Amino acid sequence: MHRINIVSESFLKFKTSKYFGFLVLVVMTLFFWGFFRLLSPSNFGTSRLVISYFQTSIQYAVGGCGLYFIVVMGLFDFSVGANIVLSSLVGVLLSRQFGYWGLIFGCLLCGTLIGAFNGILYSRLRIPSMIVTVGLMLILESVANYVVTLDKSGFPGKLSNSNILAFGHAPWNYLAAGIAFLLMVFLLRFTKTGTYCNAIGSDELVAKNMGVNVERYKFIGFVLLHFFVGIMALLTVSYGRGMLAVTGMSSMDRNFKPLMGTFFGVAFKKYGCPVTAIVLGEFIIIMIFNGLVALNVPTTINDFVTGAVLLTIVSLTNRGLKGSVVK
């Protein structure tokens, strides 16, 4: 009896540890890989193809890491997609004169500055982040359309110089994404920012009463989010070899793929492995997309399946207790 108690206590301890979180993530990844591999062994899931899926997923994972900072605090930012567009176009424009330096710093600096602007506006206006960022999205889209008109190269918004496409393929895209993931881990584990973001998300009032400057850390959250969005812009514009300026809130489409990864991160926060969850979550989403194409399922059904899978995973891993208040 005593031995059974020890075993069940150990198991309960294991169930709340980060190793269990990793195990669940790995099992889920293998499950989806195995599912499509069984159904379509000739054109899905070989080692070469898995690398290709991972390479496509990392740009969204970087964005998902950035979104984590504010989603975990209960905020939201609809302007992420517009920032990706604007930062990409600024990077492309500056790359005409300054090559790689222009591309990298254009994307990162523009992204970060937008984050600071978002943060200031949110704290000054004192209205919900969702509303502020919808307005900002429209503004940023207009600015992006203006930036495109400044590009007189004949290929507006396109990375036409084949010498600055390194971030569109290995190993440079892995390097950029890897740096972003390590930075994310460092910030969450070893800095006050990570701790306080989680604290504010758990209970803002308690955090405030404990002396945490909530407004300051929300501002920092926006800056960090958009810094990571700047990295995502660099990867996205290099991946597609260009960026299209859009209007009428069309940039909102770009919010949702990174956000799905963020949901994985939030769901696995309790196991202490949000970054791994974001990376593997995005990988699973891209695997599902490619698996359905391998099965010749139209891309319209693809979105339905991806949404359904996401809901299932998040509700199974992050279901609240019966009777609890769900925000």
Added chain:
Amino acid sequence: MKKLLSVILVLGLACTVVFAAGNKKPLIGVSIWSSTDTLGSQCKRILDAAAQALDVDIMYVDQGHVSEKVTGSAETLAAAGCDGMIICNSASAEMNAVINTCTKDKMYVAQFFRIIDKTANPNEYQLACQSPYYVGAVHEGEIDNGSNLIKILAAKGCRKIALEGWNSGDATFLLRWKGYKQGVETWNKAHPQDKAVLLDPQYGGTTSDTGRSTAEAIINANHDVDALIVAGGGGDTLIGALAAIDSMGLKGKIKVVSTDFLADLDQQLASGGMAAESGGHYADPLFAFMLVYNAIKGNYHKPAGSFYEVLFPYLYVASSQDYDAYAKYFVTDLPYNAKELSAMAKLSEPDLAKKAAALSIQDVMQRRK
């Protein structure tokens, strides 16, 4: 003091309104998927030139081929006081709302790059015929275009052909797809021992990163394809697809054809990135613009129970030499200068339609002698 300032302000505003009303230039709206992508920016270039030549105000609404934005664009342009609009819709079903809006707000409308299919969309077709404000449509022979591209690929030895569209249900894509299927059927009938296969389409959106990820997924799922048709989407989808093929080390091994000329088509043809392209049709909206302009001016009166239909030719480019001639007259310059645009506005509708059908590289060369 405040009262005096208020009175001056009101008087000033009233004068502006009266002045504007008395000197009102025609205002023509353009509802387009994007005025900044490869094809969209070319369309904007020629439309701006026409507006300048004819002393017309012009405004653009980008709708991204999203249905509710397409129908909303008509309301936006009507609310902005447009006398007419030209529209490139996505699905023909959207034209129901667009035509009703235009009829209600007395705004003339013509389609470009699109036509309502009488068989597939009988209600919209009937509405278009009956509305006094639906002037007509300028479009290309999309089925023939699709068929010709398959002919080019089959002649180059391609037998397993993948297809990347941009948006599911798009009217132009459906016609091109019909053309591709027809082309494959024609080839297979003539070569029963050497058949070609066309795969079902996947949709890559209208941006280059989604174009790339979809192309990669298609090629990963079908590693023995020897050709990829990127059906359209304004040019950015093709850029992404070419990036996919290049990054997978398959440049030149998978033949790519598309519609909508790229800005660097000459380099792509020379390097083997592209096998052929149909396009050069960015002047299509110009003729829709002319239809609406003349309707506003009262020069054109559409036939009862019908509408004007203008067929616009595609140019086909399959080599660097072909492209050089196109670039001289269509890229570096526009195919029509200000004088020619002003003269075009004075043509009758049958002559305008003939002018559209006659446009080619040789036609421009002749006029520039």
